[in-house]
Each structure stands twice: as structure tokens, then as C-alpha cells.
Amino acid sequence: MPASEETLERCPLILVGxxxxxxxxxxxxxxxxxxxxxxxxxxxxxxxxxxxxxxILASGEVTIVLDLAAILAGLAGLKALPREAAPSxxxxxxxxxxxxxxxxxxxxxxxxxxxxxLEAAGYVVEAxxxxxxxxxxxxQRSFDALVTDAEMPRVDGFELTxxxxxxxxxxxxxxxxxxxxxxxxxxxxxxxxGANAYITKGSFDQTNLLETLRRLLG
Numbered sequence: 001m002p003a004s005e006e007t008l009e010r011c012p013l014i015l016v017g018x019x020x021x022x023x024x025x026x027x028x029x030x031x032x033x034x035x036x037x038x039x040x041x042x043x044x045x046x047x048x049x050x051x052x053x054x055x056i057l058a059s060g061e062v063t064i065v066l067d068l069a070a071i072l073a074g075l076a077g078l079k080a081l082p083r084e085a086a087p088s089x090x091x092x093x094x095x096x097x098x099x100x101x102x103x104x105x106x107x108x109x110x111x112x113x114x115x116x117x118l119e120a121a122g123y124v125v126e127a128x129x130x131x132x133x134x135x136x137x138x139x140q141r142s143f144d145a146l147v148t149d150a151e152m153p154r155v156d157g158f159e160l161t162x163x164x165x166x167x168x169x170x171x172x173x174x175x176x177x178x179x180x181x182x183x184x185x186x187x188x189x190x191x192x193x194g195a196n197a198y199i200t201k202g203s204f205d206q207t208n209l210l211e212t213l214r215r216l217l218g
Contacts, residue, residue: 016068034058038065041109054109062112099144099217103127104134104160105178106152114147114178117206123213131155135163138170145213150179150190158193165194174216178209 013024036055052067101123105111115125126143128134132154134146146164150157157177164170175197177190182200190198197212 036063036065039109041113051113054113062108064113064116098122098124100124100126101213102134102137102143102146104129104131104146104148104152104157106130106149110149117209118147118213121210121213131157131160131163134160138164138167138173142170143173144217145174145176147176147178147209147213150177150181150186158189161190161193161195174213176209176212176216 011026011028012030013026014030016023016025034057036057038053038055040053041051050067052065055063055065057063101118103111103114103118103125105114105127106129111127111129115127118125126137128137130152131148134148135155137143138146146160148157148160152160155163157179161175161177164173164175175195176199177195177197178199179186179190180201181187187198187200196216199208199212
């Protein structure tokens with residue numbers, strides 16, 4: 001979305017690109033500058049666009065590192081929308097309607113990327129490390145959907161899904177399994193346990209996940 005003059009006056013601008021073709025990126029805030037080691041996110045999330053990998057900050061927090069080259073390549077073919085046609089921030093996030101998603105994923109970088117994708121789409125996200133913790137959260141409050149990995153310690157995604165379906169309070173909860181297990185028998189196991197959708201690494205990207213969520217949430 002093209003930035004308005006008012007936005008440019010209020011927000012800092014980061015200058016990137018080349019000397020011949022500089023590009024200004026409007027950001028909400030410049031927090032810090034750090035040297036980090038970028039780590040791959042694994043095959044499951046390798047196809048997520050505009051993401052170079054993950055990194056651990058000096059504070060110990062995990063962050064997602066954007067692929068600046070890919071962003072600039074995308075901007076090269078971007079046409080500005082007429083001002084009256086540009087969507088507002090509220091319109092961009094409107095499909096999510098501030099619904100709350102529970103994410104169960106034991107791999108830290110994958111968990112944080114899932115959180116980033118869903119929060120960027122306007123969802124409220126609560127992320128836990130395995131199925132046992134997910135069941136504990138579900139006993140405390142309600143959620144609009146559950147996104148879970150299949151392979152996790154203690155309670156895996158298959159058992160988590162089966163237990164949710166046996167629960168009188170959450171038996172209708174939309175469940176999406178996102179996993180590297182791509183065999184037909186694994187897919188059948190997930191769907192037979194009660195998952196509404198089963199997304200494997202071969203078909204995963206953020207668009208696929210978000211479209212599936214929107215379809216299930218109506």
C-alpha cells in the first residue's frame with residue numbers, strides 16, 4: 001500500500017537499494033541495529049515468501065529476517081494504487097476479525113514464524129510448545145481455531161486433535177495440521193483424528209494457510 005504524506009511525516013524511513021535506484025521503506029519504529037547469524041527455517045517453511053530465515057537476538061528473542069533482495073525485486077514491478085483505492089490498515093486486517101488462534105509447535109523458529117504470519121493477517125495468536133500445553137490452554141479458555149504440528153513431544157498433533165474432538169467444549173473447533181509428514185497414511189491419520197485441513201511442506205506457504213483459515217472460520 002502506498003504511504004500517505006501524513007504517514008511519511010510520522011514514520012521513520014529506511015533507505016535501501018542501490019545508489020542508482022534507492023528505495024525508501026517506511027517502518028513503524030527503528031528499535032535497534034544488531035549483527036545476527038541467519039539460520040534456515042527448515043523445509044516446512046522454506047517456501048514462505050520474503051523471508052530469509054530466523055535469528056536469535058542478543059536479548060534471546062527469536063526474530064524473522066526478511067529477504068531484502070526479494071522485497072526489492074517485488075517493488076520493482078509494483079504499481080502504486082490511486083489514493084482513493086488504497087486499502088486502510090483496518091481493511092487489510094478485516095478478514096481475521098481479531099479472532100484468536102492457538103498454535104502448537106515445538107520448533108522455536110517455526111512457532112515464531114507462524115505467529116508472525118498470523119499476527120500480520122490480524123489474528124491474535126497464542127503459541128505453545130506441544131500438544132500437552134495446548135490442551136491446558138484449551139481447558140482455560142476458548143479459541144477460534146487451532147494450528148498444530150504433527151510431531152511434538154508429550155502429546156503429538158494427532159492425539160491433540162483426537163482429544164479436542166472428544167471434548168464437549170471444543171469438539172467443533174477448526175483444526176489445521178501443518179507438518180512435514182507427507183505420506184498418504186499420515187494425512188489419513190490426521191483427517192481421521194478430526195483435522196479439518198492437513199497442510200504439508202510441499203504445499204505450504206502463508207497464502208495457503210491464511211486462505212484455509214478464512215475458509216474454516218467463514
